[in-house]
Amino acid sequence: MNRRHLSLITIASLVAGFATPTLADPNYPSKPVRIIVGYSAGGPTDTVARLVAAKMQAQLGQPFVVENRAGVGSNVASEAVAAASADGYTLLIAAAPITMNRFVYKDQKFNVEKSFEPISKLSSAPGVLAVRNGLGVKSVAELIALAKKSPGKLTYGSTGLGGSQHMAGELLQRLSGIQLLHVPYKGASNVMNDLLAGHIDMAFMTATGAMPHLQSGKVTSLAVAGPKRLTSLPNVPTVAEVGLPAMISDSWNGLLAPAGTPPAIIKKLHEAAVAALKAPDLKTKLEGQGGLVIGNNPDEFRAEIREEVNQWAEQFKSVKIDTQ
Template identity: 45%
Template sequence: MKVSIKHATLSVLSLAILSGAPAVHADDYPSKPITFIVGYPPGGASDVISRLIAGHMQTALKQPVIVKNQPGVNGNIATEDVAKAPADGYTLLLGTIANSINASLLKNIHHDVNKDFIPVVQFMSSPSVLVVTSKLPVKSVAELVALAKEKPGALSYASTGSGSSPHLAGELFKLRTGTDMLHVPYKGAAPALTDVIAGHVQTGFKTALSALPSMQDGSIRPVAVADKQRMPELPNVPTMAEAGYPDFEVLSWNGIFVPAGTPPQVVEKLNSTVNDILKNPEIVSRIRGMAGRPGGGTPEQFRTLVQSETEKWGEVIRQNNITQQ
C-alpha cells in the first residue's frame, strides 16, 4: 500500500498535535520575542550579566530578548513563575546558586530545581573569598581557626542575609573546621562589607566582585579563596585546599534555565548561541572585569553542577537546621 508524502506529513503533524508534543524546529526558533526573567533587582551583578548576554543573544537570534526583573524570596518568585511557563523556549530564567540553596532552605517551594528545569548553559562563576578585618591579627586560615577555637563563640562572621551563600559558606566553614562563630546577617553585601571593614564583625565570605577593591586597598585581608585555583587578581592568596581544607568550594554561578519539556532543538540552539557569545573577547573581558570566569559548556555539564550544588548545600542546611519560610 502506497502512502503519499503529503499524507505521511499530515499524519505526523496530527500525531504531534494530538500528543501535545510541540512541533518545534531549530530553524524556526525563535520566531517571536523571548522573555528572560531575572529574580533580582536591576543594577546588581545578576542583572548586569543577564543584560550583557541578552543583548548579544538578541543580535544572534534576530529577535528581541527582553530582560524582566522579578525580585523576591531569594529569586524564588521568578523561579516559580518560569516553572509554570510554556516549555517552548520563549521564557527563560536566570538560574543561580540560590536555586540550589532554595531547594532545601525554603519550606513552601512548589518546584524541584533538578526535575522541573533544564539547565541550558552557564554564563559565569565567581569564587567567594574568606576575609578578615584588617584589625584582626590573623593572616591565614590556620591562624583564624586557632583563634576561633581559643575563643569559642567570640568571633562573628557577616553574611548578606539568612540563607544566602555567604551564610551557608560560613556554616560550611564551621563544620569543616570544628569552630563556633556567631552569624551576623545583613540586608545586602554593602552593609556586611562595611562592618567587616570597621571591625564590628571579624570575618566572612565575600564574593570577589563585591569585595575585591577593599581587598586590594587593604581595608580587609583575604586569607583564602574558596575555589580549586587561585584568583589572578589575588595571586598570593591560597585556596582553601592549599590551606588544608580540600573540596571547599563556594562559587556564585549563573546561567540559563528553561522549563522541563523544552524541545531539545531549542535547548541546543540556546546553548550554542550563548557558547559563541562567551567566546567574544569583549564578553570575556567584561566577565573578568567582574572578577568572574566565563562559563559555557554543555547542558549536561551545567546540570551536573546544579545537582552537585543542590546536594552540597542541602547537607549544610540539614546539619545546621537552617530553615526559612
C-alpha cells in the same frame, strides 16, 4: 452522525489540543526576552546575566531584558520562571543555591530537576573570604584565633539561608572549630555594602561582581576558596595554603527555561549563549573578575544539577536551618 457522537468528537479534539506539546516559533525570538535574576542588581549573578544578555541580544536581534526579583534565597525568581509560559520568552539566570533550596525552603513551588529545561552552565567562580578592615586580622589563622576568643560574636554575611555563602560559613566553622553568627541578605551587593560599612565582620564573597571591592583594599581578602590563586588577586593565598584544603566554595551561574520549552528554542538559546561566552571581551571581563567561563551543553548541565542535588541532600543532613 447524531449529536452525542458530535459531542464526543468535540471533547476528544479539545483533549488532544490540550495534550499537544508547545510548538516552537520558527521566527523565535520575535519579541523581547526576559531574563529573570533572583538577586539584587550589582551582584555576581546579575553581572553575569547582563554580560551574557547583551551578547545574546546582539546575536538574536531582539532585546534580552534583565529583571531582578530578589527574595527567599532566589526562590521568588525561580518560581516565577517555573510558572511562566514555555515559549522561550522568560528565562532564568540561576546560581548554585537553586540546587540547595529544597532542603531549606520546604514549601518552594518548583523542583529544580523537573521544572526547568537546562540551557547551559555559563560560568563559575570561587568564594573569597574577606573581613572588614577594622577587625584587625590579616590572615585566616588570626581570624580563627579571634573567633575562638569570642564564640558566636563574630558575624558573617551571606546571600541567603542555605546558599553557597551560608554553607561556606558553616563549613569554616566545622573545619576550624569556631562559632560565628550568620546574617542573611537578599543579594551579594547588600552583603558587600555592609561589609564595607563595618556592619558585619566577614563574608565569603563570590569573586565575580565583588572583585573591584576586593582589590580596592577597603576590605581585607584572607583566602581564595578554590584550587588555585586568582590572577586578579595574586597575593591572596588559597584555603589549601592556609591549612584548610577542604574549605572549597564554588558559585556558578546557568541559564534555564521553563520545563516544556521546545527543543528547537533550547538549541537556539544554547548556541547563542555559548557564542556569547566565546566573545573575547566578555571572557576577559569575567576572568578578570575571578570567574571561569563554562558553556556546557544542556545534557551536561542537567547531569550536574542532578549530581549537586544529591550531594546537598547528604550535606544538609548535618546542618539545621530555620527559615521561620
